Amino acid sequence: MALIKCSECGKEVSEKVKACLNCGDDIQKQIKLARSKRKWKDIPKSEKRQAAITGVVLGIIFLFCLNSCLSPKTPAEVEEGHKRGARGACRMFIERQLNDPGSMKVIRQGNKAVHVEGNIYETNVNFTGKNAFGASIPASYHCVVRLEGDDFHLVSLKKNR
Numbered sequence: 161m162a163l164i165k166c167s168e169c170g171k172e173v174s175e176k177v178k179a180c181l182n183c184g185d186d187i188q189k190q191i192k193l194a195r196s197k198r199k200w201k202d203i204p205k206s207e208k209r210q211a212a213i214t215g216v217v218l219g220i221i222f223l224f225c226l227n228s229c230l231s232p233k234t235p236a237e238v239e240e241g242h243k244r245g246a247r248g249a250c251r252m253f254i255e256r257q258l259n260d261p262g263s264m265k266v267i268r269q270g271n272k273a274v275h276v277e278g279n280i281y282e283t284n285v286n287f288t289g290k291n292a293f294g295a296s297i298p299a300s301y302h303c304v305v306r307l308e309g310d311d312f313h314l315v316s317l318k319k320n321r
């Protein structure tokens with residue numbers, strides 16, 4: 161049990177008591193005030209470490225919460241995310257097959273992916289890309305993907321005629 165000096169009367173009292181036994185001054189208030197005035201170098205290492213750990217833990221919880229806790233997704237939002245993901249995956253699968261992947265420019269026509277059934281999504285991707293001769297030509301692919309966990313797997317990719 162640590163003793164502290166009462167800042168009112170100067171008598172030593174236990175830091176656990178509510179009020180000074182001598183003058184009746186609020187000891188807990190004195191402790192709080194002393195802590196708030198404390199300089200960083202006076203704070204014991206154990207307390208700094210505790211504060212750092214608490215900060216890190218709260219930070220991690222906050223990051224985990226950012227997506228789920230603060231704004232839980234509705235089933236419709238989840239589905240929307242899957243459709244966007246399917247389209248992104250299809251674009252990537254097509255890009256891999258091109259002679260010049262960097263030249264691919266998707267033409268936005270608002271054609272979203274369609275949830276066909278189960279975990280199958282399909283979409284048409286219209287784009288321009290450079291052919292073997294370096295000419296930029298339009299092309300369109302019909303792409304079907306399967307969602308497994310968080311990953312999309314290519315089911316089929318066919319060039320539209």
Ligand SMILES: [Zn+2]
Nearest residue numbers: 166169180183
């Ligand atoms: Zn006192």
